Amino acid sequence: MTTQPAAAPADGGDPRAVLSARGLTKSFGAFLAVSNVDIDVFHGRIHALIGPNGAGKSTVFNLLTKFHRPTAGHILFDGADITAMDPASVARMGMVRSFQISATFGDMTLLDNVRVAMQRPNHLSRQFWRSLSSLDCLNRQALELLDRVGLADMAHLNANNLSYGRKRALEIATTLALQPRVLLLDEPLAGMGQEDVEQMANLIKAVSCDCALLMVEHNLKVVGDIGDEITVLQRGEVLARGDYATVSADPRVREAYMGSENDSH
Ligand SMILES: Nc1ncnc2c1ncn2[C@@H]1O[C@H](COP(=O)(O)OP(=O)(O)OP(=O)(O)O)[C@@H](O)[C@H]1O
Known part of the structure; x- marks a missing residue:
C-alpha cells in the first residue's frame, strides 16, 4: 500500500x-x-x-x-x-551511522576516545604540532561532549571500566564528535x-x-x-x-x- x-x-x-x-x-x-x-x-x-x-x-x-x-x-x-x-x-x-563509529577503545580513556573521533571533522590531527592552544581547544570540546552525555566526571577512566549503558553513551559522544x-x-x-x-x-x-x-x-x-x-x-x-x-x-x-x-x- x-x-x-x-x-x-x-x-x-x-x-x-x-x-x-x-x-x-x-x-x-x-x-x-x-x-x-x-x-x-x-x-x-x-x-x-x-x-x-x-x-x-x-x-x-x-x-x-x-x-x-x-x-x-x-x-x-x-x-x-x-x-x-x-x-x-x-x-x-x-550522515553518521551509530555502529560505524561506535567501536570504542576499551584501553583508552573516555577523553581520548572522544578526541580520536573529533580529529576528522575538525582536521585538528594535522594541527597537533602547531600549538598547545589547539590541544586545549580539543580537550575542552571533548569534555563538553562527554558532559552532554553525562560522562564528564569519568573522562580519565578507561572505557572498559564502563557499564554497558554508559559505553553506549560514550558511543553517542563519539558520534556527536563527527558533527x-x-x-x-x-x-x-x-x-x-x-x-x-x-x-x-x-x-x-x-x-x-x-x-x-x-x-x-x-x-x-x-x-x-x-x-x-x-x-x-x-x-x-x-x-x-x-x-x-x-x-x-x-x-x-x-x-x-x-x-x-x-x-x-
Ligand atoms: N542479505 C540478505 N539476503 C537475503 N534476505 C535478506 C537479507 N537481508 C535481509 N533479508 C530478508 O529481508 C527481510 C527483512 O529483513 P530485515 O532484517 O530488514 O528486517 P527487520 O525489520 O530489520 O527485522 P528484525 O526486527 O528481526 O531485525 C527478512 O525476511 C530477511 O530475511
Whole structure:
C-alpha cells in the first residue's frame, strides 16, 4: 500500500527534510525485502522506523546509509541525489551511522576516545604540532561532549571500566564528535536495563535538537515517548506513518504486531 510521506513539521522545524527516500526498493534475488518506501527525516526531529520482525527495518537502514545498493528508488541528502554515492562519501557529508563509529577503545580513556573521533571533522590531527592552544581547544570540546552525555566526571577512566549503558553513551559522544547532520541509530536501546533505557532515551531526545535523527527501535514505549514521526513497516512496505498516537491507534498496525511480535517493553 502507499501512504503520503510525512508532512513537514508544523511547529517551526526546518520544512525541508535533510534525508529522504523515494520509492526505495530492495530485492535479494527473487525476494522483495523492501518495496517502494518513502521516508523523510527532518532537522530537530526523531523519526522512528518500527515494525514486526522481518519487516525490512534493517534493510531500509542499510539502504539509507548506503551499505546496500537499492534495486530501485532514490535517496536524497539536502535535496541532492546520493543514491549512487558510497558510504564514506555520504559520511563526509554528515550522515553518521551509530555502529560505524561506535567501536570504542576499551584501553583508552573516555577523553581520548572522544578526541580520536573529533580529529576528522575538525582536521585538528594535522594541527597537533602547531600549538598547545589547539590541544586545549580539543580537550575542552571533548569534555563538553562527554558532559552532554553525562560522562564528564569519568573522562580519565578507561572505557572498559564502563557499564554497558554508559559505553553506549560514550558511543553517542563519539558520534556527536563527527558533527552529524543526520544521525542514524540502529536499536540504540537494545540490551539495556530500564534505568539505562531512560537515560539513553533522554540523551537521544537531547541530541536530536541539533540534527535529523532516524532510529530503528523495538522499544515501543520509548518510540511513543520521544518519536516525532513514526514509519511502520510490514513485509517491506510502509503500513502506516504519522505521530505515535496515530499509528498506534491504526488497527492495521495493531494487527501487524499481534502474534508476530508482542514487544511493549
Ligand atoms: N542479505 C540478505 N539476503 C537475503 N534476505 C535478506 C537479507 N537481508 C535481509 N533479508 C530478508 O529481508 C527481510 C527483512 O529483513 P530485515 O532484517 O530488514 O528486517 P527487520 O525489520 O530489520 O527485522 P528484525 O526486527 O528481526 O531485525 C527478512 O525476511 C530477511 O530475511
